[in-house]
Amino acid sequence: MPKTxxxxxxxxxxxxxxxxxxxxPHSVHESAYGWIPVPITSIKNGxxxxxxxxxxxHGDEYEGQIALTKLVRDLSAEEVHGQxxxxxxxxxHAAQSGRRTSPVDDGNLNRSFPGDPxxxxxxMIADYIENTLLPGCDYLIDLHxxxxxxxxxxxxxxxxxxxxxxxRQLGQLQEAFDLPYAWIFTSGGGPGSTARxxxxxxxxxxxVSVMAELGGAGTVSPEILAATVRGLERVLxxxxxxxxxxxxxxRGTREMNAVGTIPVYDNGLFEPRKNIGDAVAERExxxxxxxxxxxxxxxxxxxxxxxxxxxxxxxxxQVQRGxxxxxxxxxxxxxxxKS
Numbered sequence: 001m002p003k004t005x006x007x008x009x010x011x012x013x014x015x016x017x018x019x020x021x022x023x024x025p026h027s028v029h030e031s032a033y034g035w036i037p038v039p040i041t042s043i044k045n046g047x048x049x050x051x052x053x054x055x056x057x058h059g060d061e062y063e064g065q066i067a068l069t070k071l072v073r074d075l076s077a078e079e080v081h082g083q084x085x086x087x088x089x090x091x092x093h094a095a096q097s098g099r100r101t102s103p104v105d106d107g108n109l110n111r112s113f114p115g116d117p118x119x120x121x122x123x124m125i126a127d128y129i130e131n132t133l134l135p136g137c138d139y140l141i142d143l144h145x146x147x148x149x150x151x152x153x154x155x156x157x158x159x160x161x162x163x164x165x166x167x168r169q170l171g172q173l174q175e176a177f178d179l180p181y182a183w184i185f186t187s188g189g190g191p192g193s194t195a196r197x198x199x200x201x202x203x204x205x206x207x208v209s210v211m212a213e214l215g216g217a218g219t220v221s222p223e224i225l226a227a228t229v230r231g232l233e234r235v236l237x238x239x240x241x242x243x244x245x246x247x248x249x250x251r252g253t254r255e256m257n258a259v260g261t262i263p264v265y266d267n268g269l270f271e272p273r274k275n276i277g278d279a280v281a282e283r284e285x286x287x288x289x290x291x292x293x294x295x296x297x298x299x300x301x302x303x304x305x306x307x308x309x310x311x312x313x314x315x316x317x318q319v320q321r322g323x324x325x326x327x328x329x330x331x332x333x334x335x336x337x338k339s
Contacts, residue, residue, distance in 0.1 A: 003117055003131065003132075004117045004124070004127060004128050004131070004132055005024075005025050005117060005118065005124060006022050006023060006024050006025070006124055006125070006128045006132075007022070007023045008020065008021075008022050008023075008040060009021050009022075009023065009040075010040060010041075010042055012042050012044075012083075012085065012136070013044075014042070014044065015044050015045055015077070016043075016044065016045070016077045017041070017042070017043045017044075017072075017075075017076065017077040018041065018042045018043075019039070019040070019041045019072070020039075020040060021037040021038060021039060021040065022037075022038040022039075022040050022087075022125075022128065023035040023036075023037065024036040024037075024038060024092075024121050024124055024125060024128075025124075026104065026121055036092050036093060036104070036121055037092060038087060038089065038090065038092045038125060039087065039088050039089050039092070040085070040086070040087055041072040041084070041085075041086040041088070042083065042084070042085055042086075043072065043075055043076075043077050043080050043083065043084045043086075044077065044080070044082075044083040044084075045077045045078060045079075045080045045081065045082075045083075046080070046081040046082065047081060047082070048080070048081035048082025048083070048239070048240060048241050049082045049083075049138040049139055049239050049240075049241060050082060050083045050085065050136055050137045050138050050139075051082070051083070051084055051085070051137065051138065051139040051140070051141065051235075051236075051239070051241070052085045052086075052087075052129075052133055052134060052137045052139070052140045052141075052202075052207075053068055053071070053084060053085070053086045053087070053141050053143070053232070054087050054090050054129070054140070054141070054142045054143065054198055055067070055068045055087070055088055055089070055090065055143045056087070056088060056089035056090045056091060056092070056094070056095035057090045057091055057109045057110045057142060057144065057198060058091070058094065058100045058101075058108070058109070058110060058144060058147055059089075059091060059093070059094030059095035059096065059097060059098055059099045059100065059101075059102075060094075060098050060099055060100050060147040060148045060218060061143075061144050061145040061146075061147050061214075061216065062145065062215075062218075062219075062220050063143070063145055063214040063215050063220055063221065063224055063225045063228050064143025064144065064145065064212070064214060064228065065088055065089060065095060065143075066220065066225060067143065067214075067225060067228040067229050067232060068086050068088045068143065068232075069088050070229055071084075071086070071229070071232055071233075072084070072086050072088070079242055079244060080236075080241055080242065081240060081241050081242075081243055082239070082240075082241045084236075084241075085133060085137070087129075090109060090125065090129070091107070091109040091122060091125060093121070094107075094109070098218075100147050100148070101122075102121065102122050104120075104121050104122075105120040105121055105122050105123075107120055107121065107122025107123065108122070109122050109125060109126060109198075110142075110144075110196075110197050110198060111196045111197070112125075112126040112196060113126045113129070113130050113195070113196050113197060113198060113200055113201040114126065114127065114130045114131070114196075114201060114204070115127030115128070115129075115130055115131075117131070126201070129198065129201060130201035130204070130205070134201055134202055134205040134207055135205055137202075137205070137207050138207065138208065139169075139173070139207060139208050139209070139239070140198065140199070140201075140202040140207045140208070140209040140210070141173075141209075141210055141211075141212070141232070141235065142197075142198040142199060142202075142209070142210070142211040142212070143211075143212050143214060143228065144211060144212060144213050144214065145213055145214045145215045145216040145224075146213060146215065146216025146217065146312055146315075147216055147218070148216070148217070148218040148316075149216075149314060149315075149316060149323075150216050150217075150312050150313070150314055150315070150324075150327075151215060151216040151217045151276070151312060151313055151314075151315045152213035152214065152215065152216055152276070152311065152312040153180055153181055153215075153224070153276045153277070153311075153312075154179040154180055154181070154212070154213075154214050154215070154224045154227045154228065154231075155179060155180070155181040155182065155183055155212065155213045155214075155311065155312075156173075156174050156177050156179045156181070156182040156183070156210055156211075156212050156253070157182075157183045157185070157199075157210065157211040157212065157213065158170045158173070158174060158182065158183075158184060158185065158209075158210045158211070159184075159185045159188065159189035159190075159199075159203075159209075160184060160185065160186070160189070161189075162189060162190040162191075166208060169208045170208060170210065172238060172239075173208065173210050173235060173238075174210070174253060175238070175250065175253070176231070176234045176235045176237070176238035176239075176247075177210070177212070177231035177232075177234065177235055177253075178230070178231055178234055178250050178251055178252070178253060179212065179227060179231055179253060180227075180251075180253065180254065181253065181254050181255075181256055181311065182253045182254070182255045182256065182332075183213075183256050183257075183258055183311065183329065184255050184256065184257055184332045186257055189203050190203055191203060191204060191206060192204075197211075198211070199211050212228070212231075213312070214227075214228050216312075216315070217315035217316075230248075233245070234247055234248070254331070255331065255332035256309070256311060256329035256330065256331060256332055257329060257330055257331075257332045257333060258311065258327060258328070258329045259306055259307075259308045259328050259329055259330055260305075260306050260308075260327075260328060261324040261326065261327045261328070262286060262302065262304050262305065262306065262324065262325055262326040262327075262328065263322060263323065263324050263325070264289060264302055264319045264320075264321065264322075264323050264325055265321050266289050266300050266319075266321060267319065267320045267321060268289040268290055268291050268292075268299075268300070268318075268319060269289065269290045269291075269292060269317050269318060269319070270287055270288075270289055270290075270302075270314070270316075270317055270318070270319045270325060271287055271288040271289075271290060271299070272286070272287045272313060272314075272325070273285065273286050273287050273288070274286050274287070274310050274313065274326060275310065275313065276310050276311065276312065276313060277309060277310060278309065278310050279308075279309055280304050280306065280307060280308055280309065280310060280326070280328055281304070281307055282304060282305065282306060282307040283303055283304065283305075284303070284304050285301045285302065285303055285304075286302050286303070286304050286325070286326060287301075287302040287325060288300065288301060288302065289302060289319065302325065304326075304328075306328050307328075307330075308328030308329055308330045309328060309329055309330065309331075310326050310327070310328060311327045311328060311329040312326070312327045313325065313326050313327075314326070
């Protein structure tokens with residue numbers, strides 16, 4: 001039995017610019033021999049790194065999908081040294097429907113790695129990325145946003161590195177992407193990673209891996225989209241994959257360590273009192289929950305149990321018990337022994 005049931009319409013070893021689909025078998029009542037078409041593009045020319053670029057891992061996250069679409073449309077093979085492998089809608093049905101998870105199997109692709117070659121469609125896609133695509137790659141960039149329920153400023157996410165060389169390369173990617181914020185993980189990662197995310201898959205394959213959170217709220221921010229397109233180009237220039245182009249001046253990145261989230265415990269309408277980048281003190285009131293069904297009732301104060309800076313926030317007005325309204329972070333502390 002083959003390791004994967006997915007077939008590719010393109011040959012990744014071929015030089016040039018190719019587009020086609022990964023055919024994920026999906027036999028259903030309406031289509032006995034049907035398959036799910038996951039778009040895949042390869043741009044290969046000359047010697048250089050191999051980089052896997054993902055978007056649409058969550059289907060309600062749009063900046064990455066647009067940025068990668070622009071990239072593959074605008075780049076010619078002659079400009080490239082190395083290879084770009086690009087999935088613009090990695091979980092196709094989720095992206096097509098604008099949902100975080102796939103309507104076919106309710107699969108959350110970024111919680112499905114390492115996948116199953118004979119499992120559900122989402123599990124098969126996860127397996128193909130982890131065990132067919134990533135083993136041939138040097139770098140992975142996985143583009144996300146806050147989706148429908150959260151909003152981030154443009155933020156890079158990365159580990160600290162488990163070797164001096166990996167640490168250097170992660171720093172190089174961060175500096176090149178040049179986003180306003182970088183969320184530095186203080187644990188996890190490495191070849192022994194058990195994370196069920198695409199970054200975890202990259203780590204298990206020895207691939208230098210980063211992720212980005214780029215807006216959200218079910219919308220597309222022109223400013224964040226522009227920063228994403230610029231950042232991707234700067235990464236490729238930094239890796240010597242676009243030798244005909246030069247880096248523009250850096251804008252600088254604020255490194256942060258996440259410290260936790262602030263949830264709500266009541267159902268109602270949320271009035272925020274903080275925006276991204278605002279400082280929050282412990283025991284500070286960060287918002288109010290109102291009750292239009294009982295308008296004479298006093299609103300409930302939402303009090304922070306943490307101190308930090310707002311890294312992301314919930315943009316939706318309606319909240320239910322258990323919803324997270326803010327994620328907080330603090331300025332990153334260099335790892336012990338580093339400065």
